[in-house]
Every structure is written in C-alpha cells, then in structure tokens.
C-alpha cells in the first residue's frame with residue numbers, strides 16, 4: 001500500500017476529509033447539432049449538475065441511475081479523464097484532473113463494456129505490460145497476480161488471447177488487471193453485465209473478499225440491483241446529473257415503493273392466487289398455470305413463498321428484482337424532480 005502522507009489523514013472518518021469527496025461537482029458538455037444546410041445549433045448538456053457526496057475508506061457504494069444519468073461522466077472525473085466544469089473533487093487528497101498520473105497508481109477501473117486488456121495478447125502478456133507500466137515491485141506483482149489467478153479462477157486462461165475469451169472470462173481478466181498494482185479504490189462500471197449466474201456469483205464473491213481483506217474502497221455502477229443488494233451497504237441514485245437518493249438499499253425500495261415479482265408455476269391452471277393474510281401482495285398477471293405476484297421489494301419473499309406452498313399446488317417459482325428504471329420512475333412520481341430524497 002502507498003505510504004503517501006496525504007492519505008493517512010484524508011482516509012480516516014472523523015479526520016476531516018473523506019477518501020472520496022465531491023462538492024457541488026459539475027460537468028457541462030457543449031453539443032453542436034446540425035439543423036440544416038450550413039446551419040446548426042449549440043446546446044449545453046449538464047451531465048453532472050451539482051453533485052456532492054463523501055465516501056469513506058473501505059466503503060462499498062452503489063452508484064446507480066438510468067441511461068444518460070451522468071454515472072460514467074462522474075467516474076471519468078473521479079479518474080481524471082475529464083476535467084470538471086465546476087465544483088471540487090478529491091480522491092485520497094488528490095485532485096484527479098490535475099494529478100492524473102499520480103492518482104493512477106492508487107485507483108483501479110473496470111469498464112464492463114470495454115476492456116483494458118490487449119486484444120491480441122494472451123492475458124499473461126497484458127499483465128506483464130501492466131506490471132511495467134505501473135512499475136509494480138516484482139514481489140508485489142507476483143503476489144497480487146497469484147491471488148487473482150486463484151480467486152478469479154484464471155489459471156487455465158493465462159495463455160489464451162483476450163479475443164478468444166468469453167465475456168465472463170474477459171471480465172474476470174479485467175478485474176485482475178485493475179488490481180495488480182494494489183489500488184486503494186476500485187471503480188466498477190457494470191462489472192456483471194451479460195454474465196451468467198455462476199460468473200456473476202464468482203465476481204461478487206471476489207469483490208466481497210477484496211473489500212473485507214484489503215479494505216479496498218469500491219464504487220460500483222450497475223443496472224442489476226442484486227449486485228447492490230449483495231455488495232453495497234449504501235447506494236446513491238442519480239438522474240439528470242443530480243443526486244436523488246443517498247442511503248441504504250432498503251430505504252430506496254421504500255421511497256420508490258418498488259415491487260419484486262414472484263413468478264409462480266402451479267401444477268394446473270387456477271383462478272388468480274389470493275392470500276388473505278398478505279394484503280400487500282397482488283396477482284398482476286395469469287397465463288395458464290403461471291402467475292405473477294407483485295409484493296413490496298423491502299419485504300422478504302420467504303413467508304410469501306411458504307404461504308403459497310401451503311395453500312396451492314406449487315410446481316416451481318422464481319423471484320424477479322425490480323429494475324432501476326422502474327424504481328426511479330416511481331421516485332419521480334412521489335418527489336419533485338431534481339431534489340434529493342434524503
């Protein structure tokens with residue numbers, strides 16, 4: 001880990017500054033649009049519109065919102081790729097856009113949709129290049145690589161060119177690449193997108209262990225609320241560049257009145273399920289022996305499943321999580337647009 005003196009004071013709760021600190025951060029893009037021959041108009045897009053928050057060292061925080069909400073723009077400013085138009089920003093006491101190279105040694109980034117690996121090289125060679133680029137001491141590099149190879153199950157893949165890897169294999173390869181230089185903070189942009197259930201579970205378990213064992217701070221962007229549920233004690237929701245909510249996931253479900261759906265397969269076609277003891281449960285759709293029941297996302301599915309199993313001939317069932325867009329749409333319906341809910 002780094003011996004930088006700034007971090008030793010900046011990272012501790014109560015010592016004044018948080019590990020990541022945004023104060024009324026803004027990013028405005030100038031966009032030109034052609035409206036006709038030799039004619040165009042200029043427009044400003046406020047991608048990030050006065051966002052303030054603090055993240056303490058070792059926190060795992062979800063950063064979610066619909067498409068175009070401003071998540072990637074925030075992460076790009078946190079890494080120093082983009083310079084803010086207004087407000088201020090510090091990561092480990094460093095201003096990212098001014099000292100991007102110094103910060104690069106202390107952060108790791110994974111973009112689910114793009115790879116930082118060399119397409120034509122085997123994973124092993126990409127890692128060797130990163131070893132040189134980040135000037136990681138040999139012993140530390142080997143220890144980090146061995147650990148990632150073991151926990152992310154990369155042993156068989158090290159000599160395979162990146163372009164031949166499946167999406168899940170490539171994602172695990174990218175996560176390892178982001179961690180070889182021992183970053184103190186990891187930004188993950190959709191790390192489980194397109195992965196199957198087994199790969200998702202593997203990635204989530206790895207991130208949990210990383211956070212518990214090394215205290216790595218994690219900021220996670222995802223459209224999958226299960227990622228947040230399983231990894232983050234705190235979630236921030238943004239929309240139209242503004243912070244709409246900052247708190248526990250359960251609180252978000254309450255504020256958004258979001259619902260999960262229980263998909264029930266009965267052994268035969270029956271009238272819509274009615275549970276006298278569960279007034280908050282509604283049967284929203286029936287198709288042959290399959291029925292869809294909506295229930296509050298903040299409630300546990302277990303008692304509901306037990307009731308159905310006791311009263312109906314149950315063949316199979318599954319639970320569907322609400323999607324982020326639906327949760328936020330409901331938040332909008334209740335709150336005035338643009339105002340943080342907490």
Ligand SMILES: Nc1ncnc2c1ncn2[C@@H]1O[C@H](COP(=O)(O)OP(=O)(O)OP(=O)(O)O)[C@@H](O)[C@H]1O
Nearest residue numbers: 029031045047065066067068069070071072073074
């Ligand atoms: N380089 C750019 N030039 C102009 N506008 C941009 C640029 N980058 C982003 N934007 C705009 O800023 C807004 C926020 O985009 P951003 O990529 O941060 O959203 P996002 O929350 O990451 O969305 P997604 O979930 O789709 O990745 C959008 O309206 C987008 O069109």
